[in-house]
Amino acid sequence: QVQVVESGGGVVQPGGSLRLSCEVSGFTFSSHGMHWVRQAPGKGLEWVAVIWFDGSKKYYADSVRGRFTISRDNSKNTLYLQMNNVRAEDTAVYYCARASGHFDYWGQGTLVTVSS
Amino acid sequence: EIVLTQSPGTLSLSPGERATLSCRASQFVTSRFLAWYQQKPGQTPRLLIYGASTRATGIPDRFSGSGSGTDFTLTISRLEPEDFAVYYCLQYGGSPPWTFGQGTKVEI
Numbered sequence: 001q002v003q004v005v006e007s008g009g010g011v012v013q014p015g016g017s018l019r020l021s022c023e024v025s026g027f028t029f030s031s032h033g034m035h036w037v038r039q040a041p042g043k044g045l046e047w048v049a050v051i052w053f054d055g056s057k058k059y060y061a062d063s064v065r066g067r068f069t070i071s072r073d074n075s076k077n078t079l080y081l082q083m084n085n086v087r088a089e090d091t092a093v094y095y096c097a098r099a100s101g102h103f104d105y106w107g108q109g110t111l112v113t114v115s116s
Numbered sequence: 117e118i119v120l121t122q123s124p125g126t127l128s129l130s131p132g133e134r135a136t137l138s139c140r141a142s143q144f145v146t147s148r149f150l151a152w153y154q155q156k157p158g159q160t161p162r163l164l165i166y167g168a169s170t171r172a173t174g175i176p177d178r179f180s181g182s183g184s185g186t187d188f189t190l191t192i193s194r195l196e197p198e199d200f201a202v203y204y205c206l207q208y209g210g211s212p213p214w215t216f217g218q219g220t221k222v223e224i
Contacts, residue, residue, distance in 0.1 A: 044204065044218050044219045045153075045155075045204055045216040046216065047216065050212065059212035061213055062213075101166065101167075102151040102166040102167075102206065102208050103151070103206065104163055104166075106160045106161055107160070109160060
């Protein structure tokens with residue numbers, strides 16, 4: 001069955017960096033685009049970034065463009081989100097989700113807390 | 117950017133009642149690329165509907181989606197106790213960014 005597992009969350013100081021990972025199994029990772037979506041405490045869902053199945057295209061929300069980088073390693077079935085120069089407003093649960101047009105499979109999320 | 121506005125913000129109903137949730141887009145949504153998700157506290161969003169009206173695998177038929185263009189609706193025909201949750205719409209058509217509505221809470 002499909003499994004999506006995020007990791008790498010934690011507490012980071014404002015201006016610091018963190019790299020999130022998302023390891024998948026149960027489907028052909030190299031055939032699907034992948035998204036990152038986040039949810040601040042008590043708030044709604046916010047799309048963050050997407051990467052095409054082969055890594056050829058990447059798009060970002062305005063709120064993270066220039067600070068976050070999405071990437072993937074198809075040999076490891078793993079998606080990444082490099083978060084640099086983080087801000088308090090980046091505090092959220094970060095989910096990765098498979099792109100099938102809509103977002104069909106989601107991980108359980110990893111919590112990032114930006115605090116000094 | 118396509119802005120999705122969900123209404124109402126909160127829907128107070130009883131088990132057995134019908135729930136009608138609205139999602140209005142600021143621009144035309146290409147090819148009905150509109151999905152609905154259910155989220156319970158502490159849980160991952162669960163896909164209910166995609167393509168505006170296609171139920172995802174394993175979703176009960178009391179959930180139905182309709183609409184096109186800029187106006188979309190999620191209907192829960194008879195609320196079960198497990199249906200009390202927050203519901204989000206998502207548009208995934210055309211160009212980025214993909215956008216979610218702000219959510220509708222269905223409460224008892």
